[in-house]
Amino acid sequence: MKLAHYLxxxxxxxxxxxxxxxxxxxxxxxxxxxxxxDDHPDRIKRPSWAKALDFIVPSQRFYCYACGNRFIRVGKGMQ
Known part of the structure; x- marks a missing residue:
């Protein structure tokens, strides 16, 4: 039983x-x-678990069409 608990x-x-x-x-x-x-990446939808954690770590997801990179901006204020 202890082994299963540790696993x-x-x-x-x-x-x-x-x-x-x-x-x-x-x-x-x-x-x-x-x-x-690139200064104009597009916002993309977040998964539901990320929306649920928004009160702990406010974040927004972006997709850059110029290079294909997906990234997360932490914080709500525009910079």
Whole structure:
């Protein structure tokens, strides 16, 4: 029983670490593309889990048609 408990905790920790890594890889504080510096990326829909976490970490998702990069802008204020 203890082994199963450790496996569940270990896999949950691994999934959380992967989520944090992916979020930080695509996160920025500016509304322009971090790759090509295009000033006019388009907003895209967020998944429902991201909308549910909006009160903790306000964020907006963008897609840059110039280079194909998807990124997340953290914070609500326009910069």
């Amino acid at each position: 569940v905790i270990g896999s949950a920790t691994l999934l959380l670490a992967l989520f944090i890594r992916e979020f930080l890889r695509h996160a920025t504080f500016q509304s322009h593309c971090p790759v090509c510096k």
